[in-house]
Every structure is written in C-alpha cells, then in structure tokens.
Amino acid sequence: MDTEFKPNIVGFLCNWCSYAGADLAGSSKMEIEPSLSVIRVMCSSRINSNLVLSSLLWGADGVLVAGCHPGDCHYERGNYYARRRFALLKKILEVLDLEPDRLQLSWISASEGKRYSEVVNTFAEHISQAGPNSLAHNPKV
C-alpha cells in the first residue's frame, strides 16, 4: 500500500447540526484529519447525485454527507430524503464500478463534536486504506 497517498475527501455538512458539530469539534481542539474539506449546505436534502457523482468523477476519493439525526432535521424531513437518495446512490456507485463505501452518510448533531471527529477520522482512515479513486480525472478549472 502506498503510504504517501493522501486522499481528498469532500464533506457536505448541513448547517444546523453537522456543521455545528464540526465547529464544536474545532472549539474543543479535537484533532481532525485534514484530508476532508467541508462544504456547508443548509440541509442534507440539498445533496443529490449530481453533487456526489461530480465529486467522485472529479477525483474525490471519498464523499461524506452528514445531517441531523432522523427526526431532528431543521426542515423536518430533509434528512429522510437524503437517506433515500443515498440508498439509490450506493446502487449507482456499484454500476460505476466504484466501491460503494467511498460514500458515507452520517448523522451528527450540533452537540456531537466528538462524534464528528470519530466519523471523519475513521472515514479518512478507511479511504486511505482503500487507495485512490480509480475513476478520477481532474478537469482544469
């Protein structure tokens, strides 16, 4: 295994829970793996196949979608839609011959700084092990 491999992970976090959880991880000075880049959206329901597949096709080695726990979405039902789309996306990834576990969905609340650090660090470790995403090609911006 290439020990030099540094993955690039995209993390879509909902504003109300998971982003706040990430803030808490930061203000508690928890050490977080820098390979994940955070993109803030208002709700996990904004995330769909366009955004996830673009990320992977453009070279992301992993994609994390994180939202409020079921029942706690700031917009009531958004994370249920995210969950359904996620199930479908997993199937699409199989068809594309990409390991489905390059995509992860997690529920992280605003008070779960520790959980944020665990989710991100474990996912980053997993992606490091999995190695580079074979589909990747990085278009010039």
Add this chain to the structure above:
Amino acid sequence: MNGQIGVYICECGPNIKDRIDIDKVIEDISSLGDVKTVKRFPLLCSNDGKKFLEEEIKKEDLSHLVVAACSPREHEKTFMDVCEQADFNPYLFQLINIREHCAWMISDKNEATAKAIKYIRAGIRRVALHRPLEKKEIESIPDVLVIGGGVSGLEASLSLAGKDRRVYLVEKTGSLGGMAKKLSQLLPNQGSNLSLIDEKVEQVHNNENILVSTSSTVGDVRGFLGNFEIVIHTDGETSGFRKAQVGAIVVATGFDVFDPEENSQYGYGIDNVFTAQEFEEQIKSGNVLLKSGKPPESVAIIHCVGRKERGYCSKVCCCYSIKFAHYLKDNLSNVNVSELYVDLCLPHKSDQEYFEEAKKKGVHFVRSEEEINVNQKGDQIEVEYHSEGKTDSIVVDMVVLAPAMIPSGDTPELAHLLNIPLDKSGFFKEIHEVLDPISTPIEGIYIAGCATGPKNIPESIVQSQAASGKILSSLIPGEKIVPEVKVSEIREEFCTGCQTCLSVCFYGAIRFDSFKGISVVNEAICRGCGSCVGSCPSGAIRSKHFTYPQLYREILEALR
C-alpha cells in the same frame, strides 16, 4: 469576470495568528485572478475591525468580499451587517471558517495553513458567482383567525384581541364554550365552579375586538404568515359569507368522543347505559335517574372505552370518572359505585388525593383487561370483566361509559384546507411534540388544545396562551415581515411539470400552475432548505445562495 474581490484575514487574537501562517496565506492568495486586495487584521469583529472593513469595502470599491475568520454560525450576521452599513449587498460576501475548521482542528501549522488556503480559494471562487439578493419587506396584518370556540379558542381570542389587533372567532355550533360548557362541574382542584367558563364566554362576547361568528366554518384559506385571505361561511339566520385578511391562524377545533356503538361489547343502546357526556347532562339537570324514574342503587363506570380501538390513553377520563363517583356517593344515599379501568391515569398533582378520597367513600376500583362485556340482565345490566386471568362480573342498575377523545370530525378537511399534517391518531400534528408542541410546518398557523390530542382544560389554556405569545411576538402591528432571502426558484424553461418538488416541500411553498404546466415557488413561504433543488430531475430549481455552479466551485477547490 473582472472582479474586485477583497479578502480579509482575521488574526482572531492569537487564535488564528499563532496556528496559521497568515503571511503565507496572503502570498498564495494574492496572485489569484480577480483578487484586488488581501489584508490581515487583528480582530475583525471588534468595533475597530468592523470600521476597518466598512472603509475597505468603500475605498477598494470591492465587487465581492471574502472574510477568513471564524464560523459563519458565530459572525456571519456581524459581517453582513457591516456590508449593509457600507451599502454593499451582504450576499456578495462569503465568510470562510479558518478558525474552528483549520486553526483549532489541525495542530500541524503547515497543514493548517494549507487547509486555510484551500478554503479561502474555494471561497474566492464561490463568491465570484454570488449575485446580489434583495431583502423583501412584506406588509403584515396583525389580525388573527381563531377556529373553534371551546376553552382553547376562547383563551386564544382573549389573549390576542386588543386595540391594534382584531380576532375573528369562528365556531361551528350555535354557541361558544365547547365541551367545557356542557360539563356539570369542574374537578375540585380546578375550583369546581363552571362560572369560570361562562365568564370567558361573556368576556369574548363583550370584547369589541373579537368578531364572533357562530354556526360558521372556514371556507377558504390562502396565503402565508402575515397575509392570509380567509372566507368565513355562516349558516342559519345570518347565512352568508365574509371575507377577511389575517396574519395568523389558531386552530382550536377540539375533539369529539369515541362512539361506543362502534363496538357492541360496551352495550351502548341497552337501557340505562349512558356515555359520560350524557351523564354530565344528567348531573347538570340534577336528576340522575334510571329509565324507570328511580335513582340507581348501583352504578358501574367503565374507563378506557375505545382506548384499545384508538391506540392511546385519553388522559382526562379517569379524573372525570372519579368526579362522577364522588357525585354519586355525595348525592345518592347507599349507592354502590364501581370503577372498571384498564390503567389508572392520575397525572396531576391533586389527582392521587382525589382518588384516595373516592376509595374512602367506598368506591370500588377494579382493574380489568380490555375485554369488558356489557349485557342486559333482566331490568339490570351485567358487566363482565377479566381480571388476573379470571372472568368475573357485576350486576348494576346503571352503566356510564367514559369514551376516548378522538379528533373532531372536520379535522381531515381542515388539515387539507390549511395544508398542515395529522399524526397517526388523526389529530393535528405538532412540529415537535416536545420542543414545539403548538407550531405547524406552516409559519403563522398554530394548533392549541384538544385539536392536537387529549388534554384537560388547564393544559388546553396553556397551549392557547403559548400560541398567542408566538403570534404577539411575531406579528407586531405596524412592523413588516422579512421573509428568508436565500430561497429557491424554479426556472420555467427547464421545468417539465413532474411535480416531484411539490411532494418534497414540507412547507407547501410550491404550487403547480396548471395553465403553464409548471411548478412555481412562493418565495414568501420558502425557507430555502434545498430539498426541492436536490429532488428536481430536470435541474430546474435554483437555490439562490447554494446554486450548482457555486457548490461545484467549492468541490473543485476541495479536490485541487
């Protein structure tokens, strides 16, 4: 684009300065196209910092602004206010979180610096695609529609009506008061005295700011917080309809009771088997009598009628059943009273004592499984019950059934009219049963009292006061309403009219224009969650501040 982007990096005291090599960040960022200036400042959120930013925006004639500092959850609003102060559209600004998400999370200074550069580059790329968004102010009407004239509706009307606020109180039946008005007395811990309810009815009638419509229903409701258009239909002598505009709505349509005829085991229909309401009427008239005209010598009160069928406990029946027992013991000499319950629910602080007192007066409390059978036995009634695995029975002169509280009959239609959801028992559904028990997904529409489930009078009143508080604080006479700015819009040319978006919008902000065959977002209702954007198969919906191009830019920078 010929941008004039200004990038300002906050040292945040030592918080960012010590953990990120700001000079390196500046060096790296300065060479990016469209970046006009990159500067650092010790504490941007301080008064000096805000003044500095305001002057910079003007002096540098910026087209867009990026601030790299702390979390948007902490100071986005602060810097947006600075933008407004500088006559600069606050949506042309982006705050990059290099404190929580870099300085505080990554202990290696080089790594933290590299990460900060990555985020700031993403911010610069993103902000270049921001368009100015305009805040809208909408006139709002302080008046309120209250549907249902039971204690809940009365309380809401009295709390809300005032010099600057009219209340339209719509009651389906011919008179106000709801169930409370039909009771023989209140529980002793509630003061027993029913004049409390009569007083409220009178106060409502005497209040010139409350327009009461009895024998009336709500025919149509359109609009949103601050601007609902309603139509009230009135039957009977003064039949006709009245149109009005209100800013908010309180739904207080109360409950109905389970019909014991639905299940023959309760024996409703047999002589001398009464419902609790019928029994309340008898107490009220002062004549608790059998069909034969004689007073009963033995009475069985059956709790939990319909509990199994409905799947929930109605909370108030145990207490009023004990009230009946007290009445019987106090008013009929030598009467034998039995209470058959499945579970006793005595939730309030004085209930236990009230129950113990009833036992002292000789009332028999019998726990029974739900299979109670009420059958005629000669002139009398046999009540068969199951207790601890055995079948037993008692024979009595009179049976009183305490039926479950169920959603009031019009609930489904009203839910449809108002576009608010029902729970699995068929009552109106709270946004959150614990955290926000009087709000609905539609801003400006509140639910109170038994309309959301079984409650006693004090609980109903508390809910109405809470709903009134929400309305009083959000619909201030003379003040305009500023709806969410970062909403979604549907681009006509791409919409195929599939209506997927209608089904995902929790707030009912999207309607279908059947003439054009497309869907349309009502921006005054939209909260900007982006569910519809994510679900539209044609990519026709644009989330104004989280567009695809903006997010794609962020993704590309993340992957650089």
